[in-house]
Amino acid sequence: MNHVLNITATNTPAVVERLLQVTRYRGYELAGLQLTPRHDAKSLNITLTVSGDKPIHLLTSQLHKLYDVQQLELAGSELAVLSA
Amino acid sequence: MKGAELVLQVLQQHGVDTIFGYPGGAIMPIYDALYQSDVKHYLCRHEQGGAFSAIGYARASGKVGVCMATSGPGATNLITSLADAMLDSVPVVAITGQVSQAVMGTDAFQEIDVLGLSLAVTKHSFMVRSVAELAATLHEAFAIAQSGRPGPVLVDIPKDVQLAEIAYQAEHAKASKAASVHTSLANAGKARALIAAAQKPMAYIGGGVHMAGAMSQLQQFLTANPMPSVTTLKAMGSVAKDNAHYLGMLGMHGTQAANLAVQQCDLLICLGARFDDRVTGNLQKFAPHAKVIHVDIDPAEINKVRFAHVALLGDMKQILPAISAGTNCADWLAQCAQLKQQYGWRYDHPGERIYAPLMLKQLSERMPDNSVVCCDVGQHQMWVAQHMRFSSPRNHLSSGGLGTMGFGLPAAIGAKLARPQDTVITVSGDGSFMMNVQELATIKRFRLPVKIVIVDNQRLGMVKQWQQLFFNERYSETDLSDNPDFVALAAAFAIPGHCITRKDEVESALEAMFTWPGPYLLHVCIDDKDNVWPLVPPGAANEEMITEAKA
Ligand SMILES: Cc1ncc(C[n+]2csc(CCOP(=O)(O)OP(=O)(O)O)c2C)c(N)n1
Ligand SMILES: [Mg+2]
Numbered sequence: 001m002n003h004v005l006n007i008t009a010t011n012t013p014a015v016v017e018r019l020l021q022v023t024r025y026r027g028y029e030l031a032g033l034q035l036t037p038r039h040d041a042k043s044l045n046i047t048l049t050v051s052g053d054k055p056i057h058l059l060t061s062q063l064h065k066l067y068d069v070q071q072l073e074l075a076g077s078e079l080a081v082l083s084a
Numbered sequence: 085m086k087g088a089e090l091v092l093q094v095l096q097q098h099g100v101d102t103i104f105g106y107p108g109g110a111i112m113p114i115y116d117a118l119y120q121s122d123v124k125h126y127l128c129r130h131e132q133g134g135a136f137s138a139i140g141y142a143r144a145s146g147k148v149g150v151c152m153a154t155s156g157p158g159a160t161n162l163i164t165s166l167a168d169a170m171l172d173s174v175p176v177v178a179i180t181g182q183v184s185q186a187v188m189g190t191d192a193f194q195e196i197d198v199l200g201l202s203l204a205v206t207k208h209s210f211m212v213r214s215v216a217e218l219a220a221t222l223h224e225a226f227a228i229a230q231s232g233r234p235g236p237v238l239v240d241i242p243k244d245v246q247l248a249e250i251a252y253q254a255e256h257a258k259a260s261k262a263a264s265v266h267t268s269l270a271n272a273g274k275a276r277a278l279i280a281a282a283q284k285p286m287a288y289i290g291g292g293v294h295m296a297g298a299m300s301q302l303q304q305f306l307t308a309n310p311m312p313s314v315t316t317l318k319a320m321g322s323v324a325k326d327n328a329h330y331l332g333m334l335g336m337h338g339t340q341a342a343n344l345a346v347q348q349c350d351l352l353i354c355l356g357a358r359f360d361d362r363v364t365g366n367l368q369k370f371a372p373h374a375k376v377i378h379v380d381i382d383p384a385e386i387n388k389v390r391f392a393h394v395a396l397l398g399d400m401k402q403i404l405p406a407i408s409a410g411t412n413c414a415d416w417l418a419q420c421a422q423l424k425q426q427y428g429w430r431y432d433h434p435g436e437r438i439y440a441p442l443m444l445k446q447l448s449e450r451m452p453d454n455s456v457v458c459c460d461v462g463q464h465q466m467w468v469a470q471h472m473r474f475s476s477p478r479n480h481l482s483s484g485g486l487g488t489m490g491f492g493l494p495a496a497i498g499a500k501l502a503r504p505q506d507t508v509i510t511v512s513g514d515g516s517f518m519m520n521v522q523e524l525a526t527i528k529r530f531r532l533p534v535k536i537v538i539v540d541n542q543r544l545g546m547v548k549q550w551q552q553l554f555f556n557e558r559y560s561e562t563d564l565s566d567n568p569d570f571v572a573l574a575a576a577f578a579i580p581g582h583c584i585t586r587k588d589e590v591e592s593a594l595e596a597m598f599t600w601p602g603p604y605l606l607h608v609c610i611d612d613k614d615n616v617w618p619l620v621p622p623g624a625a626n627e628e629m630i631t632e633a634k635a
Contacts, residue, residue: 061384062384
């Protein structure tokens with residue numbers, strides 16, 4: 001089941017590693033990653049697509065805690081579509 | 085001034101007067117600045133020990149613990165202790181030197197990607213790229229370590245940044261304030277309704293309560309809402325000693341009364357705890373009849389492993405009064421009192437050999453009020469939790485989440501420096517003690533009057549117990565019968581000691597240890613066959629405890 005997360009993060013050297021480390025450790029697989037610096041290059045727009053069978057809140061609640069993550073929203077997931 | 089001096093200035097701005105560490109090439113500028121600083125540095129003899137001392141300091145005092153190490157091996161030696169602080173939510177700031185930026189990324193001498201290593205074991209970590217960022221980064225590190233759910237923060241500082249000049253006026257720098265915690269009481273009404281309606285309510289208390297500074301709110305809550313309570317390992321000492329409804333620790337080595345009552349309750353009020361697997365046993369079978377109210381500061385703990393019917397996030401001090409509803413459960417209180425009575429500990433152990441539970445009970449009764457007990461990991465750790473009483477969780481420092489052998493001795497050093505007026509006791513095992521034994525040199529140098537009690541079963545006892553119960557008595561690599569002479573070992577560090585083997589020697593040995601003004605080592609030999617009971621076997625529900633009689 002794929003979940004798409006739209007993330008705004010501070011552009012620090014390890015921020016992408018942090019996102020990926022939490023994703024892996026919490027048991028989700030990486031299914032897509034896009035990032036573009038925002039105009040001032042101080043922040044990044046990141047689209048992180050992950051797959052996993054566990055409820056996605058178990059991942060988003062951990063990603064939210066990352067100090068460099070400013071905003072995080074679940075853009076969509078099959079689960080959400082099915083249960084809607 | 086130099087970046088290195090700035091580091092010490094910022095530490096002082098945060099009220100830090102005590103740090104633990106070990107020097108080396110990439111952190112020499114900071115050590116040079118220390119040479120004429122008011123910040124007192126305690127030289128550990130292994131960076132893991134230094135960081136454990138910072139943890140002991142933080143846990144005994146409620147302040148932030150600070151430790152330092154050089155690049156490469158110094159920094160990698162910190163990792164275990166940072167992991168320990170991470171899993172037990174201890175506010176620690178670790179400062180590491182890094183090779184100069186000119187050679188960074190070239191596999192320079194003692195260069196290791198410490199930022200990369202830190203990701204899994206810190207709440208957050210920084211690499212400082214310019215001296216202009218240094219002060220702000222350090223302020224942020226302190227703010228993050230203490231805010232919300234506390235944790236360790238690492239700041240990696242390249243040598244050239246330490247050496248760079250900067251004009252810095254400490255008084256103008258304002259410490260960045262910790263992100264204030266948002267408290268939502270929106271669900272308080274629902275929680276009150278559940279509490280008022282419960283016939284068998286139970287308070288399940290974790291380390292989050294005392295870390296939130298909510299000890300008095302907790303006592304008030306338990307008084308206004310009489311109900312039985314249980315605590316986790318980290319929360320031992322949270323419930324006032326005169327609370328008649330307290331049932332002890334729950335979980336794998338919890339009391340029978342605590343586990344049986346939790347399994348029967350119809351409302352579980354989880355306060356600053358996280359349903360750890362050592363607490364729940366078989367999760368699916370844990371407290372099967374209970375609705376759950378979960379109060380925590382960390383949103384990620386809500387519904388992580390156990391569904392919460394009502395969740396309240398934020399400051400425990402505000403939440404506890406807001407969910408007080410009054411209880412009416414006299415029958416349940418009587419039933420729990422009966423369990424407590426029926427399954428009370430027994431100390432009538434036959435024979436003349438020392439029975440560790442009884443010895444620890446005697447130690448507990450004899451130690452001065454407000455003593456701090458620092459444990460290591462294994463059977464002795466569980467016996468301490470079972471048989472000693474504490475008046476505050478700050479008086480019982482035990483490595484909970486990580487279960488790190490080698491924690492006790494260095495943690496005691498930190499605790500003693502944080503609370504010089506209070507007696508500090510390490511209760512260690514013959515295995516664990518050897519894991520940071522080098523810190524005896526730190527005790528010697530600073531003449532720290534730490535009391536060391538080694539519970540010696542000549543075994544890696546906890547592992548041996550599992551081999552006996554679950555691995556067909558195949559005792560693979562758990563025999564320590566060739567242990568060193570611990571009293572002689574202590575003597576090499578100018579620490580006097582005494583060895584006892586018989587029950588009737590215990591009282592006088594404890595008396596001698598407490599009467600002696602300085603550090604002291606009491607070597608307590610016990611039977612290698614003694615095990616920790618009760619025990620919830622792996623995969624079992626918490627009511628399926630094995631006891632000595634059944635085993
Ligand atoms: C650093 C570390 N390595 C290994 C373990 C696994 N372990 C848990 S308890 C234990 C035995 C501890 O022996 P000892 O300190 O003598 O305590 P006892 O159980 O005998 O009281 C071991 C090896 C651990 N918890 N920590
Ligand atoms: Mg042992």
